[in-house]
Amino acid sequence: MVDRTKLAAVVAAAAVGAAAVAAALVFLAIWLRRKRGSVAAGRTRSLESSTATLRAGNGNGSVDSSVSVSVSESGADWAHNPLPAGKRVAFWGWRGADHHAPLSVSGIPKYHYKDLQKATNNFTMILGQGSFGPVYKAVMATGEVVAVKALASDSSQGEREFQTEVILLSRLHHRNLVNLVGYCVEKGQHILIYEFMSNGNLASLLYGDNKRSLTWQERLQIAHDVSHGIEYLHEGAVPPVIHRDLKSANILLDHSMRAKVADFGLSKEEVFDGSKSGLKGTYGYMDPDYITTNKFTKKSDVYSFGIILFELITAINPQQGLMEYIDLAAIGGEGKVDWDEILDKNLLEGSIAEEVRVLADVAYRCINRSPKKRPWISEVSQAISRLRQRQMTLQRSETRTVLRRIEHQHVELSDLAGMRDITPVGA
Structure with a gap:
C-alpha cells in the first residue's frame, strides 16, 4: 500500500514538472516572438524617421x-x-x-x-x-x-x-x-x-531689369491669383500654413501672366509649439507687430500681401520708401485719403481709376498696425473678386458697344454702296 502511495506521488510530481516545463517553453516562445517583432518595428521606425x-x-x-x-x-x-x-x-x-x-x-x-x-x-x-x-x-x-x-x-x-x-x-x-x-x-x-515660369517674378516686371508697363487687367488678375494662393495656405491646407516671406520677388508669372506664390523655405504650419525663432522675412514686407512681439500669424501674411497690392498699383519698391508714400497719401489734403498722389499714372485714365482707388483702400486695411483690425485673406480675396467681376462686366459692355458701333458703320457703308448704284436723273 505504501509503495502504491509513493508511486502515485512520483507520478504526480512528474506531471507537475512536465507541465511547468511546457509552460516555460510556451512563455519562452512568446517572448522570442515579441522580441523579434520589437526589433522589426524598431527597424521600420528607423527607416521612417x-x-x-x-x-x-x-x-x-x-x-x-x-x-x-x-x-x-x-x-x-x-x-x-x-x-x-x-x-x-x-x-x-x-x-x-x-x-x-x-x-x-x-x-x-x-x-x-x-x-x-x-x-x-x-x-x-x-x-x-x-x-x-x-x-x-x-x-x-x-x-x-x-x-x-x-x-x-x-x-x-x-x-x-x-x-x-x-x-x-x-x-x-x-x-x-x-x-x-x-x-x-x-x-x-x-x-x-x-x-x-517664363515671365519671371513680379518685382522684376515692376521695377527690375525686365520692367514693363502692366495693364490694369493684368495687375488685377495677379492680385486675384495671389490672394487665392494665400487663401489656400491659410484656409485650405490642413494644418494651415503661414508663408512668412510673401513679397513681389516670390510671385512668379507664367506665359499667360497668371501668378503663383513661390519660395516656401521659411514657411511654417500654424501649430503652436511654444517656441520662438529669430525674425525671418524681408525688410519692407515684415509685419510691425511681428517685429515687436516675434509672433508670426496669418495676419502677418495679410500685411505682406497688402504691401504687394500697393506695389501693384504704385510700382514703388517697398525697400525704397513705399511705406512713407503710403502714410503721406493716407493723411492727404484736408485730412482725407488721396491715393492719386502715389498711384501709377498709367492707372489714372478712364473708368479704371475708381477701381484702383478701391483696391488701394483694401490694401490699406491689410497693413493696419493692429492685426485684429486687418481682414482675413478670404475677405480680401472676395473684395478683389468683386473688382475683377466688375471689370469683366465693363469689358463685356464695352465690347457690345464696339460691336454695335461696327454694325452701325456697316449699315451706313451698305447704304452708301446702294446709292452709287442709283442711276442719276436725266442721265
Missing part, C-alpha cells in the same frame, strides 16, 4: 528611385537627428511591398546631378539670384523646360529651407502655388526643381 524615399519618375533615365532624403527637424544632420516621434511620419511614409523601389507619400522624383548639370549647360543658364541661391533655366532630356534652384554653399539656413520646401510642397497643391517637380541631393549639392 531617418529617410524619406522619393518616388521615381517616368523612367527617362534622369530619376533615381532608390535614393532618399531625410526629413529631420534641424536640417543639420538629417541621418542622426530624426523628427520627434509626434512628427516623424507626418508627411512621409512607406507604401507598397517592393523593397527595391519604395514609394513615399510625396511622389516627388529625385534627379541625378549629372543630368541637371547637362540640362543647365553646366549651370551657366542663370535666371536670377535668390536668398536660397542661384536659379537656372534647364532643358531636360525629355524637352521639358524647368527652373533649377541650387543651395548656395554659404547659406546658413539653406539645408533647413530645402527640407521645409520639399516637405510642404509634397502635400500643398493649388493652381496658384508654384509646382515642385523634383529635387537632387548629390555630390554635396541640394537642388530644387520647379515648373518654369
